[in-house]
Amino acid sequence: DVKVTQSSRYLVKRTGEKVFLECVQDMDHENMFWYRQDPGLGLRLIYFSYDVKMKEKGDIPEGYSVSREKKERFSLILESASTNQTSMYLCASSLLSKLAGDRYFGPGTRLTVL
Amino acid sequence: GESVGLHLPTLSVQEGDNSIINCAYSNSASDYFIWYKQESGKGPQFIIDIRSNMDKRQGQRVTVLLNKTVKHLSLQIAATQPGDSAVYFCAANTGNQFYFGTGTSLTVIP
Numbered sequence: 001d002v003k004v005t006q007s008s009r010y011l012v013k014r015t016g017e018k019v020f021l022e023c024v025q026d027m028d029h030e031n032m033f034w035y036r037q038d039p040g041l042g043l044r045l046i047y048f049s050y051d052v053k054m055k056e057k058g059d060i061p062e063g064y065s066v067s068r069e070k071k072e073r074f075s076l077i078l079e080s081a082s083t084n085q086t087s088m089y090l091c092a093s094s095l096l097s098k099l100a101g102d103r104y105f106g107p108g109t110r111l112t113v114l
Numbered sequence: 115g116e117s118v119g120l121h122l123p124t125l126s127v128q129e130g131d132n133s134i135i136n137c138a139y140s141n142s143a144s145d146y147f148i149w150y151k152q153e154s155g156k157g158p159q160f161i162i163d164i165r166s167n168m169d170k171r172q173g174q175r176v177t178v179l180l181n182k183t184v185k186h187l188s189l190q191i192a193a194t195q196p197g198d199s200a201v202y203f204c205a206a207n208t209g210n211q212f213y214f215g216t217g218t219s220l221t222v223i224p
Contacts, residue, residue, distance in 0.1 A: 004157070042118060042203065042214030043158075059211075090157055105157030 003027070004106035006091050012112045019078040021109050023091030030095060032074035033103070034058075034066060037088040049074055081113045116141040116213040118206050126221045133191040135218045137204035142185060146207035149178060149189045152217070153200045161189070161202075196222045 007022035025032065033048040035058075045058030047066040055066050063085060067075045074093075078085055091106040117140045127133045139147075145166040150158035164171045164178045164187070171178050177190040191198055203217035 009155075040216055042216050043205075044214075045212070092157070103160065105159070107155065107157050 004091055004093055004104050006089075006106040006109050008109050009107065010110050010112075012114065013078075013081050014114050015082060017078075017081050017113075019081050019111065019113075021076040021078075021089055021091075021111070023074045023076070023093075023106055024072050025074075025093035025104070026072065027093065027095065027104075028071065029093035029104075030071075031093060032068065033092040033094075034064075034074065034076045035090045035092065036060070037090055037108070043090065046076065081111075083113050085111065086113045087111060116144055116206055116208040116211070118204060118213045118215040122218050123216070124219045124221070126223055127194050129196060129222050129224050130193055133189075133194045133198070133220060135189045135191075135202050135220065137187050137189075137215050139185050139187070139204075139206045139213075141206070141208045142182070144185075144206040144208045144213075147178070147180060147187050148205045148207075148212075149176075150203055150205065150214075151198075151200045152203070158203070191220075194220075194222050196224060198222055 004025045013019050031050050034046040035043040037043050044060050046064050049055045049068040052071050065077045089109045092103045094103045148163045149161045151161050152158040162173045162178050164180050175192045180187045199222045201217040201219045203215045205212045205214045
């Protein structure tokens with residue numbers, strides 16, 4: 001079974017702090033994604049990566065950056081956390097094209113910024 | 115772009131009954147659709163997909179129907195079980211982007 005793990009299930013940070021969310025997949029997938037999930041809104045793509053050291057902006061990249069130094073690991077960075085970044089963050093990976101439906105999601109990190 | 119919406123935010127069904135969850139999309143160029151299930155405390159899980167050249171696709175106890183004329187798709191779950199309680203949402207692929215709906219929370223009453 002494909003396994004996508006996220007470093008924390010729950011995280012509480014203060015405004016202005018630098019926050020790292022880590023995601024690791026164990027199936028040698030090329031593509032990795034970061035989404036945020038908010039009540040009343042569908043999943044929104046923040047960033048994705050289709051190869052090591054490659055990244056592309058999604059729909060809402062502002063206030064976020066990413067790092068993919070190794071194939072299995074994709075990190076989401078909040079340079080200076082703000083209260084409007086309180087959300088559920090979901091990481092996903094896929095083997096095929098980023099268009100395909102074989103997206104495997106991690107359990108999510110619920111981030112609260114105070 | 116695309117907007118994807120589900121018709122009901124919540125749905126309650128009796129165990130053993132069939133469930134129907136609906137989704138509408140706005141862009142007629144959308145050509146690929148996926149249904150996800152998200153259980154409490156877990157990430158979304160792929161259930162079934164359908165391409166725009168099909169009207170219907172069946173899986174194990176699930177059927178997806180696509181009506182391109184009215185830009186609507188539905189997920190039917192046969193003989194709903196307590197383990198089916200979750201949030202269900204659809205996603206539509208348009209161009210090089212996936213757009214996700216907000217989700218319908220299904221509660222199965224024993």
